[in-house]
Amino acid sequence: MNLKIFLCSYKFYLCGMKINGFILLFSTLILGLLGACQPEESNANKEIKILCTTGIIADAVENLVQGHAQVNHLMGPGVDPHLYKASQADVMAMQSADIIVYNGLHLEGKMTEILEKTGKSKPVYALGHYLDSAALIIPDGELVDPHIWLDLSLWAQGIQGLSEDLSAHFPGKEKEILLNSESYTKKILDLDEWVVEKMENLPKENRILITSHDAFGYFGKRYGVEVKGLQGISTAAEYGLRDLTNLVDFCIENKVRAVFVESSVNEKSLKAVVEGAVASGYDLKIGGKLYSDALGQKEGPAGNYLGMVRENVETIYSGLE
Ligand SMILES: [Zn+2]
The missing domain is CATH 3.40.50.1980 (Nitrogenase molybdenum iron protein domain)
Structure with missing residues (x-):
């Protein structure tokens, strides 16, 4: 009888330990979750979100920031930027982005207005704006040809200009981003030489x-x-x-x-x-x-x-x- 009582209370004791352990684990999880939901004290470690219009631009930006930012783009393979209209999801992506990079020169014809409007509330950079206007082609004397990436030397210039503006958003990593720009544009200029030879x-x-x-x-x-x-x-x-x-x-x-x-x-x-x-x-x-x-x-x-x-x-x- 005494043994039965002893065993019974021992089981109860073990059971209590399990319950206590579970409660402890559960509370830790809840506290952890609450901690994760709390606003961050500093923005220093917050990953910067950069939204680009085309994949070509996103590729350049990825080469500049090399993992220090989350880089996304709106227009995937086979998508025509001239006719592209921003969807509701795109507008939301633009709202949540910290920085937006686009081509400009009216490449994103139907998005120009919203891009320029967004530029009033957050940094929005257009690669075309970094080029010397004398380098731009205006075939009909009115509209600028936006396809600047198809002259590799011009594209390299645009990226160098962008890297200076972009680096300012990465305190402590400015030099790294400028060096990334140097090495990526060197690759572009090497390829430019190859294209010159090939066409010759x-x-x-x-x-x-x-x-x-x-x-x-x-x-x-x-x-x-x-x-x-x-x-x-x-x-x-x-x-x-x-x-x-x-x-x-x-x-x-x-x-x-x-x-x-x-x-x-x-x-x-x-x-x-x-x-x-x-x-x-x-x-x-x-x-x-x-x-x-x-x-x-x-x-x-x-x-x-x-x-x-x-x-x-x-x-x-x-x-x-
Ligand atoms: Zn085109």
Whole structure:
């Protein structure tokens, strides 16, 4: 009897320890959670959120901040920035971002207003603003060509300018960010030299680049290639039957070897040019797909800016050689 009472009270004692242990663990968890929910005393360790419009810009920013910020972008592979409209989720992402980086020069045509408005309440930087206005191409004398990343030397300038503004948001890491900028822009300028050489190796008469829209104006100017697009510098521009037949005639007259579709533009328009040429007895081919306004899939060879440029140049070279 006494033993039974002893065992019973011993079990009760153990059970009590378990309950106490559970209560202790539970309270620790609750306190921990409460601690996590409390506002941080200092912003020093808070991860800075940088929102970029295109993947090409986000790639540059990631190379500058190298893990010191959370970098996101709105427009993924194959997305046309000229026609892109901000969704409700994008507006929320813009509101919660600490810094926004975009191209400017009206690349993000339908987002320009909201980007400029957001710039009144937080730092918003446009890469185009870091360039000397004399370097900008204004094909029709009115609208600036926004495709500055397709001249690698210009893109490097833009990134250097951005790195100075961006570094100011990372106290204690300013030097590191400026050094990152130096090493990334060095890679861009090395690639720039390679593009110059590669295009010089093409027979002069073959250096004509026809694409869906006029994205390659800076590329043509820098690397000595004549460029023509069916649509203007924005895909928002309409084109008519006359533009189409003019381009077909141009291809035939200039013995253009191939035309190139773009990953972010519908292929239909350029296929019509090829069909028009073939119907006139001229064997015009599609030379491949170029990444003009958007990167390729993340895992693919055009998933970052340097890879995208290499892919483009190899495609142009083999289509026109
Ligand atoms: Zn474009």
